[in-house]
Amino acid sequence: MSERSGPLADDPFGGRRPTSHERTTGQPWDASYHGGPAPWDTGRPQPAVVRVAAAGGFTGAVLDVGCGTGENALYLASTGLPVLGVDVADTALAIARDKATDRGIEARFEDVDALRLSRVGRRFTTVLDCGLFHTFDREEQQRYLASLAAVIERDGVLILLCFSDVAPGTGPHPVGRDELRAAFDSGGWRVVSVEPERIQTRFHGDEGAPAWLATAAPS
Numbered sequence: 001m002s003e004r005s006g007p008l009a010d011d012p013f014g015g016r017r018p019t020s021h022e023r024t025t026g027q028p029w030d031a032s033y034h035g036g037p038a039p040w041d042t043g044r045p046q047p048a049v050v051r052v053a054a055a056g057g058f059t060g061a062v063l064d065v066g067c068g069t070g071e072n073a074l075y076l077a078s079t080g081l082p083v084l085g086v087d088v089a090d091t092a093l094a095i096a097r098d099k100a101t102d103r104g105i106e107a108r109f110e111d112v113d114a115l116r117l118s119r120v121g122r123r124f125t126t127v128l129d130c131g132l133f134h135t136f137d138r139e140e141q142q143r144y145l146a147s148l149a150a151v152i153e154r155d156g157v158l159i160l161l162c163f164s165d166v167a168p169g170t171g172p173h174p175v176g177r178d179e180l181r182a183a184f185d186s187g188g189w190r191v192v193s194v195e196p197e198r199i200q201t202r203f204h205g206d207e208g209a210p211a212w213l214a215t216a217a218p219s
């Protein structure tokens with residue numbers, strides 16, 4: 001599944017076009033994982049993910065898109081679900097695989113671009129996006145939603161956690177509720193719910209940052 005072999009091995013973007021976030025920062029996502037934990041990498045699953053899982057919101061095969069170092073994927077796998085985590089940051093994927101081995105948890109982690117998910121070659125009942133959607137610009141968001149549609153079951157569910165713009169002190173890339181709904185509507189998705197939530201980060205204290213927890217289904 002790796003997109004980082006052969007002549008592309010020296011390309012920090014693995015042959016893909018850098019995303020808008022990478023063009024803005026001038027760094028590949030992988031650089032976020034060098035020299036210590038990334039700002040979002042709390043070393044624990046997000047409380048919102050744990051709560052949704054406890055309520056039975058994750059079923060069947062699970063895809064965690066932009067899985068980072070795998071805390072959410074590993075938590076879901078520890079509940080007995082088959083989980084694949086994908087990311088473009090090889091360093092994060094290596095950390096996630098090491099955690100899986102150390103904790104004795106069965107989960108797979110692969111280098112796959114979220115904008116080209118059809119490469120995975122299978123569909124999932126539940127897809128988790130924790131902190132990826134909000135890093136994309138509008139054009140990427142539409143490509144991303146189309147990419148997701150290629151790997152979700154017809155009766156599958158997308159669970160998405162992103163920074164919101166409802167209060168000061170939110171994270172980078174805050175998203176408005178209407179903006180989120182509009183992206184889903186024009187991307188061929190049916191919004192089931194968009195609820196206020198919090199995202200834990202390493203720099204927002206115990207309260208975390210204002211967020212949306214959105215649930216959507218392919219329409």
Ligand SMILES: C[S@@+](CC[C@H](N)C(=O)[O-])C[C@H]1O[C@@H](n2cnc3c(N)ncnc32)[C@H](O)[C@@H]1O
Nearest residue numbers: 029040066067068087088089113114130131132
């Ligand atoms: C804000 S971090 C969130 C990581 C993880 N979900 C978490 O909660 O800790 C966003 C993640 O998305 C990954 N990412 C960014 N663009 C991507 C793309 N086009 N395809 C796959 N992963 C991507 C980054 O490498 C990073 O790990």
